Amino acid sequence: MSAHPGGPATAAPGTRRRPSRRLVRTVTVVASCLAVLAAAVVVGVRALGQEPTVTLLANWTQDDETNFRKAVIEPFERKYHIHVDYQGSNAESQVLGADVEAGTPPDVVVLTGPGELAEYARQKYLLPLEDLVDTGDFGDSWAKPLADGHVYWFPLKTDLKSIVWYPGDVGEQQRGQAAHEPAQWCVGMGSGATSGWPGTDWIEDILLQRYGPKLYEQWARGDLSWQSKQVKDAWKTWRDLVGAGGDPALVRRALTTPFGAVSRLVTTEPRGCTLEHQASFIRGQNAWRQARGRWSPSAPLLVGAPANRAWEVSADLVALLHTTPEARKLIRYLASADAQRAWGAETSGFSVHADVQPGSGGPDADWRVPLARTLRDKNEVHCFDASDAMPPAVRDAFAEATIEFLADRDHLEALLRSLDTLSRTSGLTWLPSVCARTPD
The missing domain is CATH 3.40.190.10 (Periplasmic binding protein-like II)
Structure with missing residues (x-):
């Protein structure tokens, strides 16, 4: 007899009967078949292109990719029923350049280089974000307008250098x-x-x-x-x-x-x-x-x-290349306090979103909190990685x-x-x- 979470199980009342092993076996088999069928349907729908999909390119691989999927991508997919086709690469700039040249760029990209993004914006590959993101949540240090007055990126996470x-x-x-x-x-x-x-x-x-x-x-x-x-x-x-x-x-x-x-x-x-x-x-x-x-x-x-x-600071910057409904939802989601907070909790990076305040507890508070406050301190001068x-x-x-x-x-x-x-x-x-x- 297995134990209940609160301690040993009490004896069942005499009026209750255990289900037979045959019934348990039957239910288990049916449940397993339904699970396999559901998985097959998901795969089939994706294969037929019937599930809404958004493509995303970033530089997170291995453990970082696992954490990003768990903390950010999977909650988005569950909430909006949109599949995120994620590609992580340590040679992200080269991958993006090849995709753009081939005419198959991702819908959304996360890059560390505002200089690189500015070049894509000049070539009209990026789309303005003012109607999707409240740039005031981040400020000019992180979501800076270009010469044309438009904002083309915002930070998903930031780091102190x-x-x-x-x-x-x-x-x-x-x-x-x-x-x-x-x-x-x-x-x-x-x-x-x-x-x-x-x-x-x-x-x-x-x-x-x-x-x-x-x-x-x-x-x-x-x-x-x-x-x-x-x-x-x-x-x-x-x-x-x-x-x-x-x-x-x-x-x-x-x-x-x-x-x-x-x-x-x-x-x-x-x-x-x-x-x-x-x-x-x-x-x-x-x-x-x-x-x-x-x-x-x-x-x-x-x-x-x-x-x-x-x-000196750096950031992983989110930009939009295709304005599909799915991509617009992903952009709004990545700019939200919930997504920023979730990703920050999984990494040593920090959000500078106005509604994501530095935590005060936990075993790492002695180094994390002062660091986070330095990133957000309005009296400090922050200069982007040159x-x-x-x-x-x-x-x-x-x-x-x-x-x-x-x-x-x-x-x-x-x-x-x-x-x-x-x-x-x-x-x-x-x-x-x-x-x-x-x-x-």
């Missing part, structure tokens, strides 16, 4: 010492088709913290030369911090280690490294959970400044240049000249601004 992670048992003095030892920085440059972007984050943040948001924005919109003293200084500071072109073993480790795997070095005995300059999403890695990872503002450790002058805001060709060349520079620091002058030449190419789409304060 101007931070450094360290194990929970490492004190402030130890962090200060580790920052001056290249071997103590956890650096992994690998990321498949987008390898090199961790290096761009370093250079961007160093420039932002040393010279402030005004100069940072000039550079991010193409108005400051890559060969300027300030930009060159940011590259050299990164070189000195991580040993670019110096210790061959450190360089080899950085060049051959994926960015998502380098965190494991904080859990080895002895530790392989102590500090990681990485966005807030990295806290979701098992290694940082095991090390009880904490974060510090980046400026004191990167440039010796007492506090951050501004905060390379993500640049035209795709410049963004990709920047990432490749960080890899070359890490391997051979004597190439810096040539690399910066090449980036200047590319940035002056006619026909590139540059965002008018990348820095703003967030609303209440």
Whole structure:
């Protein structure tokens, strides 16, 4: 006899009779047949194209994709009876470019690059969102109008980048010492088709913290030369911090280690490294959970400044390419507080939706709540990831240049000249601004 949730079962009244085993078996068989039939009907309807469907492309794969499906896609499908044909890819930009060229783009896309989205908007591939999304829920920092006055994207989740992670048992003095030892920085440059972007984050943040948001924005919109003293200084500071072109073993480790795997070095005995300059999403890695990872503002450790002058941020941005009824419903849903809250609960990313307030409880509240508040603080300056805001060709060349520079620091002058030449190419789409304060 099995136990009830509240304890042992009481004896059944004598007037009640157990169903026979034959009846139980019959009901079980019928139920199983109905379940199989229902599944077959769903598959058949989809195969015949009779179930409403919306196509969605994003960069979440593996565990992230599983969490996204469970937290966001499946509730949408249940509520609206619309199938989401989801494709996740680590080479999302390349996949989207090929689909657009072939004339088969997805209905909805989630990209990290506003610069890339601005180019698609200029080419009339994106549709304005003002009639679908209350952009005031996000503010100009995250749902910024382009020169034509239209808003073409909004954030599904956001991340803070101007931070450094360290194990929970490492004190402030130890962090200060580790920052001056290249071997103590956890650096992994690998990321498949987008390898090199961790290096761009370093250079961007160093420039932002040393010279402030005004100069940072000039550079991010193409108005400051890559060969300027300030930009060159940011590259050299990164070189000195991580040993670019110096210790061959450190360089080899950085060049051959994926960015998502380098965190494991904080859990080895002895530790392989102590500090990681990485966005807030990295806290979701098992290694940082095991090390009880904490974060510090980046400026004191990167440039010796007492506090951050501004905060570099990034976001996964939702955009619309086809205005089908199903796609419009998905856009509205992804912009809703419910969807944003659900996805934020499954990841280390954060929603900046006005109706999704930072949680105050849970075992991670000590690092999550201050981080979330920093992202939403209207008195703080938030600047979008500069390379993500640049035209795709410049963004990709920047990432490749960080890899070359890490391997051979004597190439810096040539690399910066090449980036200047590319940035002056006619026909590139540059965002008018990348820095703003967030609303209440």
